[in-house]
Amino acid sequence: MTRTARSRALGSRPARSRTARQHAVGLAALLLLVAAAPASASATPSPASSPARHLEGTLPSGAAYMIDTPDHWNGTVLLFSHGYRPEGSPNPAVNAPDEPTKQLLLKEGYALVGSSYATTGWSVEQAVPDQLAALDAFTKEVGAARRTLAWGQSLGGLITTTIAERYPGRIDGSLSMCGLVHGGVANWNSTLDATFALRTLLAPGAGDADVRLTGFKDAADAAASAKRLGETLGTAQNSADGRARIALAAALHAIPGWNDPRTPRPAPDDYPAQQANQYTAVRGLVAQPGFAWRAEAERRAGGNMSWNTGVDYSAMLARSSQYKEVKALYKSAGLSLRDDLRALARAPRVSAEPRAVRYMADHAAPSGRLDKPQLTIHTTGDALVPVRTESAYRQAVAEAGRSPLLRQAYTENAGHCTFSPGEQLAAVHTIDHRLTSGSWGDTSPSALNSRAQQADPTTEARYTTFRPGPYPRPFRGQGLFG
Structure with a gap:
């Protein structure tokens, strides 16, 4: 893997005195003795000790990746999966849905990572391993996270759900936004x-x-x-x-x-x-x-x-x-x-x-077999990925006996993935709370809107009570086609 990093330039160093050199030698010897001692959990460096950095690089597949860490990392990394990009379009790495949301998350202490995927188009097959490889790059470049949340929008919501179902050991929870969770x-x-x-x-x-x-x-x-x-x-x-x-x-x-x-x-x-x-x-x-x-x-x-x-x-x-x-x-x-x-x-x-x-069915058909908590959010006026797709996933999770692990919420707005920064942070905070407390707590529209306003009072909070109608078609392919 290759990487570039923006960091502070090092100034010229003044010549050190003999006494200073002796102190340095002594300090080095002390550090060697400490390193040789048996490691313990309490001796593990805190993730918060890492400085703010912006890292970019290339994965073995050829996909680009991007990492951002805040000044005071809270120990949680968010793995972002972006949406569909038409074949032949630009394919940069991204690690957040938009710049305002990204800056709010960094301000709150979250670290961010995401890849471009190796190809554009309907790239679920390639995106899942690329996203997992981006997590590996984060661990190598920054360090192990105490908590990992997968999140994504549109096609990235399907990719996120695929990671959640098939690689639950790599994450602690997930958030699908306006996702193709019907598969x-x-x-x-x-x-x-x-x-x-x-x-x-x-x-x-x-x-x-x-x-x-x-x-x-x-x-x-x-x-x-x-x-x-x-x-x-x-x-x-x-x-x-x-x-x-x-x-x-x-x-x-x-x-x-x-x-x-x-x-x-x-x-x-x-x-x-x-x-x-x-x-x-x-x-x-x-x-x-x-x-x-x-x-x-x-x-x-x-x-x-x-x-x-x-x-x-x-x-x-x-x-x-x-x-x-x-x-x-x-x-x-x-x-x-x-x-x-x-x-x-x-x-x-x-x-x-x-x-x-x-x-x-093999690469892009959610089974509903969640092992970790997932929150999904959707706008009620989505024409590209209509809101009834959420009914398909709710049914799949229920059939798999995993309903307690799923919560679904809706914002009263038109358009595809037209969430405000506050609404997106409210969703992140909700899944984060579920992992910290062990229970979902209050996930009502009023509670979500309160979280959205606290996170960013300058943008809209439009969570509403809504339940989409039943999904009208079979949504898993095995044995169902004519």
């Missing part, structure tokens, strides 16, 4: 639900020759399909029929009617405004995750990892929190919702390739 199998199935509905309803009669949904030949093939469906989507938004059908596709992906914090929140019954917000999110899904990002993930997995054989879209819509909106928009357009749901039921379905599903 890779469910993530790509949910994306397929939306694109399948869009192609079937907006371009009836179109097939893989016109708009390919899975099994892309290459990146150019995915881009061409995204372009054609995107053009169809834009035309559809100009008609009442098209807007109703876009809302139906959005509901199947659980895209909320308020998903951009830069826009006003629509009234509960302002369905046209909600649909306009969903249209923007659906357009983004088609432009990137539904095609370009899927194509990259398929190359890793060795084929298509998604299926909708046997899926009942009528039942899925009936369980959706957007059901009333869809019904109202169809009624306003004079369009038959029943006929469109029948069209979805009759349309040729997509089958998955077993080896690709196995890849996702």
Whole structure:
């Protein structure tokens, strides 16, 4: 491993007198005698004795890593896993979700570490060992931590959960923020639900020759399909029929009617405004995750990892929190919702390739088998990783008999991972408290908001009482694909 460090420059040293040299020799001999004595727990240096440092380096995989330590380290290191980076994009190491949060954590005495992962894209397989190697680098460069917390956002929330479940001996607790905790199998199935509905309803009669949904030949093939469906989507938004059908596709992906914090929140019954917000999110899904990002993930997995054989879209819509909106928009357009749901039921379905599903299940499908405490937090208005993903993980943890180890909390805000620094510190403090006290204590929204305000009174505290609906699809792949 290589590293660079910013530190204070050493000034010139004055010549030492003979007496000073004798004192130095004596001190060296004394230190040798102390080093030769048997070690004891009380003789272990305190982590707080380490000075503030910024270290960067390269792991054996080629991934970069970054370490920051505060002036007075409290003995806890936070291992941060960053989110998805599209293939070919810059890939620097990071060790915190944003700079304001990073500075607050350092001020409180936390040490920070994180890697870039060796590759961009759907890199869960590579990210987990790289993150563990970054922890090894921290121990080598700084020293052993008294407590290690894994945390991450978006894809990094899935990476964090994978570390928590598969390598519990390396950490003491974990925090997933806006994470894909339903796993890779469910993530790509949910994306397929939306694109399948869009192609079937907006371009009836179109097939893989016109708009390919899975099994892309290459990146150019995915881009061409995204372009054609995107053009169809834009035309559809100009008609009442098209807007109703876009809302139906959005509901199947659980895209909320308020998903951009830069826009006003629509009234509960302002369905046209909600649909306009969903249209923007659906357009983004088609432009990137539904095609370009899927194509990259398929190359890793060795084929298509998604299926909708046997899926009942009528039942899925009936369980959706957007059901009333869809019904109202169809009624306003004079369009038959029943006929469109029948069209979805009759349309040729997509089958998955077993080896690709196995890849996702092996590398990116949480089991719920936690051995250490985990807190998850999610915004209620997330369009990219809809909040109902938390229901999938809650179910998995319950089935594994580990529910006492999991707590979930929600912030009332639109957007993906749009947490304030105070909200993020409140989450860190909550999992830290659980480890220190041995009990979760008060994890109510008011308690979390109080912690957020104490940590940073200059930013928002929006934790709220919320429970997402049930996850509508199987979220683990073994034996479930058609």
